[in-house]
Amino acid sequence: MKKIFALLNSNPTYKKYELYVIPAVAIVLLVGMIMLIVIPNIFQYFEADKTLTDTKAKIDFFKQKKANLQAVNKEQYTNGINNSLVILPGNAESPAAISQLYHILGLTNMQVVNISFSEGGDDKTGKSFRIALELNGSVSELTNFIIKLKEAPRLMRIHTLEVNSPSGAADIFASLVISAYYEPLPANISNLDQPLAQITEKDLEILNKVQNSGFPVITEDTNYSGPKGKNNPFE
Amino acid sequence: MPTINVNLLPEEFLIEKKLKQKKILFFKISSIFFVTGLIITSSVLLFRLAQSQIVQSAQKQLEEEKGQVASLQDNETALFLLKKRLDSINKINATESIPVSAYNLLTSIIPSGANILGFTMTKENEITVTVETSNTVILDQLFNSLLDPKINKGYITAVKLENIRLQQDKVFVDMALGYNANASAQTAPST
Numbered sequence: 001m002k003k004i005f006a007l008l009n010s011n012p013t014y015k016k017y018e019l020y021v022i023p024a025v026a027i028v029l030l031v032g033m034i035m036l037i038v039i040p041n042i043f044q045y046f047e048a049d050k051t052l053t054d055t056k057a058k059i060d061f062f063k064q065k066k067a068n069l070q071a072v073n074k075e076q077y078t079n080g081i082n083n084s085l086v087i088l089p090g091n092a093e094s095p096a097a098i099s100q101l102y103h104i105l106g107l108t109n110m111q112v113v114n115i116s117f118s119e120g121g122d123d124k125t126g127k128s129f130r131i132a133l134e135l136n137g138s139v140s141e142l143t144n145f146i147i148k149l150k151e152a153p154r155l156m157r158i159h160t161l162e163v164n165s166p167s168g169a170a171d172i173f174a175s176l177v178i179s180a181y182y183e184p185l186p187a188n189i190s191n192l193d194q195p196l197a198q199i200t201e202k203d204l205e206i207l208n209k210v211q212n213s214g215f216p217v218i219t220e221d222t223n224y225s226g227p228k229g230k231n232n233p234f235e
Numbered sequence: 236m237p238t239i240n241v242n243l244l245p246e247e248f249l250i251e252k253k254l255k256q257k258k259i260l261f262f263k264i265s266s267i268f269f270v271t272g273l274i275i276t277s278s279v280l281l282f283r284l285a286q287s288q289i290v291q292s293a294q295k296q297l298e299e300e301k302g303q304v305a306s307l308q309d310n311e312t313a314l315f316l317l318k319k320r321l322d323s324i325n326k327i328n329a330t331e332s333i334p335v336s337a338y339n340l341l342t343s344i345i346p347s348g349a350n351i352l353g354f355t356m357t358k359e360n361e362i363t364v365t366v367e368t369s370n371t372v373i374l375d376q377l378f379n380s381l382l383d384p385k386i387n388k389g390y391i392t393a394v395k396l397e398n399i400r401l402q403q404d405k406v407f408v409d410m411a412l413g414y415n416a417n418a419s420a421q422t423a424p425s426t
Binding site for chain 1: 254257258261262264265266268269272273275276279280282283286287289290293294296297300301303304305307308309310311312313314315316317318319320321323324325326327328330332334335337338342350351352353354355356357367405407
């Protein structure tokens with residue numbers, strides 16, 4: 001150390017500027033601390049503050065979601081799902097659809113001349129399979145059939161309609177193609193970060209259609225072990 | 236007797252003394268700046284440390300809340316499935332059966348005394364209908380009903396006569412009607 005000072009003191013350039021050496025070093029260190037430590041930390045402070053705000057918002061979101069989920073009556077909603085599967089099954093369930101149609105035909109006294117099936121498709125309304133019916137009856141019976149079809153629990157819509165009546169005859173011949181809708185259950189269940197779905201009273205009224213329709217509810221019997229037909233006759 | 240001050244110290248000694256005093260002053264000022272900078276830097280670092288601990292604590296709390304919500308996944312699944320299914324049901328319920336609407340419209344506007352012998356709707360915008368009547372006045376009323384947007388509510392967009400025949404005192408009329416399922420009552424049909 002002494003040797004270094006001795007060497008520096010013998011240097012005329014050092015002697016000329018020795019007064020400014022310590023202030024220069026102090027300034028360099030000060031500027032270095034500000035540029036390398038203080039300023040980056042100020043930026044990091046703002047980022048961390050934003051992260052903290054977002055985290056607090058998420059905590060509030062999850063707290064609210066937890067409270068809403070704890071208030072859910074799981075049994076009520078499970079029953080709701082079962083009823084909704086009667087209205088819109090997860091697969092074609094053609095036996096149930098045919099049973100419903102025959103029940104309606106029984107109520108309206110129309111006679112079935114012919115019945116056949118075909119694949120429906122996936123239009124903008126939903127997936128369906130088609131039931132082609134040829135019926136014989138009166139105009140009022142046909143009108144009654146159309147009304148009862150709309151009131152029935154299982155969702156079905158008349159896709160095409162053809163009505164013929166010989167001149168002077170009271171009876172008519174009707175050819176209908178009915179779309180029986182179904183929708184497979186989703187493969188991906190909800191995401192944790194998604195807001196909770198809201199079910200309104202109006203939504204729940206749709207489910208009452210199953211109980212209030214007066215129709216027998218036909219579903220798959222999972223305990224039955226004997227022979228069964230195919231749910232989807234097109235497979 | 237006035238005193239006389241004689242400075243016997245050499246001039247270089249005085250200059251060196253002044254220089255030394257200047258050095259000490261500069262050193263003191265530099266130290267003050269350096270220490271101030273050190274204090275500011277330490278404060279900023281301590282503040283950031285405290286803030287990062289708060290952020291970590293908040294993130295830990297967030298993970299706990301997420302875990303509690305995940306434990307209620309069965310309830311969420313039931314709710315999600317039910318809502319999705321109800322939305323699909325509502326979507327299908329919102330669509331009317333176009334052939335049924337068209338058939339109901341025709342049966343409501345056909346005047347009494349005329350009978351529908353045939354009705355076919357295999358496309359969304361086209362109806363083929365056969366009507367019989369034994370009275371030409373009723374036939375006239377029928378055409379007026381089909382053409383008047385106030386009566387047909389704008390659903391019938393075109394009326395095309397394909398065949399008229401007289402048989403056993405009855406008039407049989409085959410028509411092709413244009414049908415607009417999304418009707419505006421102000422649209423006048425063309426013939």
